[in-house]
Amino acid sequence: MVVVFIGDSSPATLPLPLAAFTSLTITYKVDKASERFLNLAGQTLESLAAGCPWPCMPIVASLWTLKAKRWSDFLIFSASRTVFLHNSDAVVQLLKSCFTATLGTNTSPISCNGGVGALLGHGFKYHLCGGLCPVAPGILYLRAYRSIRDIVFLTEEIVSILMHSVREIVCSGLLRERLEKLKATKDGIKYGQASLAASMTRVKLAAALGASLVWISGGLMLVQLLIKETLPSWFISVQRFDQEEKSGGMVAMLGGYALAYFAVLCGAFAWGVDSSSSASKRRPKVLGTHMEFLASALDGKISLGCDSATWRAYVSGFVSLMVDCTPNWVLEVDVHVLKRLSKGLRQLNEEELALALLGVGGVGTMGAAAELIIDTGI
Amino acid sequence: MLFLISGLKDLADFLPASLATIISYFSAEVTRGVWKPVYMNGTDWPSPAANLLNVEGQIRKILAATGVDVPSLASGFLIVMTLNCINFFKIPTTNAFSAEKKITILTRISLQLFLLSLSFTLL
Numbered sequence: 001m002v003v004v005f006i007g008d009s010s011p012a013t014l015p016l017p018l019a020a021f022t023s024l025t026i027t028y029k030v031d032k033a034s035e036r037f038l039n040l041a042g043q044t045l046e047s048l049a050a051g052c053p054w055p056c057m058p059i060v061a062s063l064w065t066l067k068a069k070r071w072s073d074f075l076i077f078s079a080s081r082t083v084f085l086h087n088s089d090a091v092v093q094l095l096k097s098c099f100t101a102t103l104g105t106n107t108s109p110i111s112c113n114g115g116v117g118a119l120l121g122h123g124f125k126y127h128l129c130g131g132l133c134p135v136a137p138g139i140l141y142l143r144a145y146r147s148i149r150d151i152v153f154l155t156e157e158i159v160s161i162l163m164h165s166v167r168e169i170v171c172s173g174l175l176r177e178r179l180e181k182l183k184a185t186k187d188g189i190k191y192g193q194a195s196l197a198a199s200m201t202r203v204k205l206a207a208a209l210g211a212s213l214v215w216i217s218g219g220l221m222l223v224q225l226l227i228k229e230t231l232p233s234w235f236i237s238v239q240r241f242d243q244e245e246k247s248g249g250m251v252a253m254l255g256g257y258a259l260a261y262f263a264v265l266c267g268a269f270a271w272g273v274d275s276s277s278s279a280s281k282r283r284p285k286v287l288g289t290h291m292e293f294l295a296s297a298l299d300g301k302i303s304l305g306c307d308s309a310t311w312r313a314y315v316s317g318f319v320s321l322m323v324d325c326t327p328n329w330v331l332e333v334d335v336h337v338l339k340r341l342s343k344g345l346r347q348l349n350e351e352e353l354a355l356a357l358l359g360v361g362g363v364g365t366m367g368a369a370a371e372l373i374i375d376t377g378i
Numbered sequence: 379m380l381f382l383i384s385g386l387k388d389l390a391d392f393l394p395a396s397l398a399t400i401i402s403y404f405s406a407e408v409t410r411g412v413w414k415p416v417y418m419n420g421t422d423w424p425s426p427a428a429n430l431l432n433v434e435g436q437i438r439k440i441l442a443a444t445g446v447d448v449p450s451l452a453s454g455f456l457i458v459m460t461l462n463c464i465n466f467f468k469i470p471t472t473n474a475f476s477a478e479k480k481i482t483i484l485t486r487i488s489l490q491l492f493l494l495s496l497s498f499t500l501l
Binding site: 054058 | 382384390397401404407408414415426428432434437439441443449
């Protein structure tokens with residue numbers, strides 16, 4: 001066996017036409033006279049090099065930075081975006097770091113407080129000694145998502161990252177609680193409640209981030225895909241949660257609420273809460289399918305693979321958000337589906353929510369609401 | 379290669395309208411993806427070696443906050459191979475591209491230009 005070390009002299013390669021094209025652009029001087037050519041050729045060169053396999057773009061960028069020093073920041077930033085075009089693992093990693101930056105669960109040097117500041121950063125900063133600083137993950141995603149080729153896989157990834165974030169939130173909350181218990185004792189504060197409320201706030205933040213990412217990446221199409229396919233298949237497929245004893249089902253429950261917030265926010269981004277936008281015309285069909293799915297699963301016609309606490313939290317979260325925040329959506333759902341849903345909610349001991357749902361349902365559900373009042377005596 | 383590039387530059391300077399054809403020809407050829415890669419070694423083609431490590435370092439720095447793993451560029455890596463394989467893997471550094479290929483590119487471009495000008499005269 002021989003180990004050969006190939007040093008700096010090792011040749012970098014480019015496809016022949018790209019090499020020829022790059023060489024041609026380099027022969028021009030950067031001045032007024034050749035501006036027309038460079039405007040035309042520069043854009044083509046950038047998109048061509050970005051389309052070629054990975055090291056092409058950095059090679060073209062470094063050839064050009066040798067030529068035009070003052071463009072080097074632009075060229076290097078363009079090159080760094082192309083990492084995400086060819087590699088879906090890198091995209092998933094970027095999404096994960098968007099979540100950890102926002103929730104403050106990361107250990108990166110930029111910030112450990114979380115929030116939008118950590119997600120989007122403060123633009124491009126320079127070190128005093130020259131060179132670019134690390135760019136915040138949100139900014140990188142905003143610059144890269146347009147060129148991600150396959151966006152369909154994004155919904156599944158975002159759902160699983162969201163569930164992972166919920167687990168992290170609960171675990172870090174439990175850790176903090178235990179530390180506080182060690183410090184203070186017996187002031188009568190119910191630690192469990194305080195940590196649940198704090199965790200819930202962060203879960204909502206994670207869900208809002210997930211919904212924003214789905215909406216900007218794929219718009220209406222991706223939201224419909226999420227609600228029609230991704231979410232139902234997530235609930236049906238068997239989840240293997242490595243439940244720790246200490247979390248006591250909190251991960252499962254908060255996961256359900258996270259999905260409910262996520263789904264309702266995605267829907268609200270895509271269709272709006274009323275009927276003013278043109279996209280709201282698509283709402284009854286997709287939402288109807290989803291409510292039908294909820295009702296069938298509650299009836300027991302569809303068997304679910306997820307944790308029952310997650311499912312319960314999802315259904316009650318989704319319906320109560322709809323009743324409170326988007327009552328117009330309820331009016332578009334079929335009356336029979338609403339009745340089946342309210343029956344299912346009563347089986348989950350959610351009588352008040354069942355009544356509220358029938359209450360917003362309009363004239364069609366009035367009779368069922370009256371029956372419910374007589375039956376339960378609310 | 380110098381012959382090819384200077385020829386193209388002369389063509390573009392003399393006939394600015396041919397620029398679009400040259401650009402679209404290159405785009406089509408790159409997307410077709412049948413051409414072999416060439417070594418940017420500084421003799422046949424310009425070499426990025428002076429700057430490549432710097433660019434790679436900057437890219438790593440930009441992406442540092444995301445923890446994304448940047449695939450390493452083509453400099454400074456180890457190859458483990460058996461003695462018998464060395465000749466097999468030997469990289470042809472010079473004359474990787476014969477004059478014929480360069481001429482083929484030029485002929486194709488001039489043919490396209492000819493057709494373009496023909497269509498203009500017919501119009």
